[in-house]
Amino acid sequence: MSAQSLLEQTVLEHELNIAIVSDQYRNLQSPYTWLADANKQAAIWILGGHQVQERPARASPFFTWARVHGIYIFSVYAPPRLTDAEFAALLSDIADEARSRRPLIVAGDFNAWSTEWGSVRTTHLGRARPFDIALLNTGDTPNFVG
DSSP states (O other): OOHHHHHHHHHHHTTOSEEEEESOSOOOOTTSEEEEOTTSSEEEEEOTTOOEEEOOSSOBTTEEEEEETTEEEEEEEOOTTOOHHHHHHHHHHHHHHHTTOOSEEEEEEOOOOOGGGTOSSOOHHHHOOOSOOOOOSOTTSSOOOO
């Protein structure tokens, strides 16, 4: 069973309303609301008839966002192949989009390892930290569910 199939099963079994997906395998089709980035690697899956109140006019590479129930939700996937300059540009693009949007959740896979949050080593992407962020997972656990 693929990771995305397992996600689908878990989301439906637990009757979750929103799932933030990084490094996805494929977009889901109707009847689901599935908002993906331009590369189809980051997505927000909205279930249970919840309405999207706002979304980007056009898809951006490596991230997407939506406003649901007054909360802005960003889903990010930063591939490990990004150079420092590309990663910095991605963070800048996310910051520009998120600047005036509150309340805000930014989640995803940044592929940014840092000993600061429990990884065994710090990578070049793990050194970039321009936001005042609250981490909800640790580097020794692959996913956060909450």
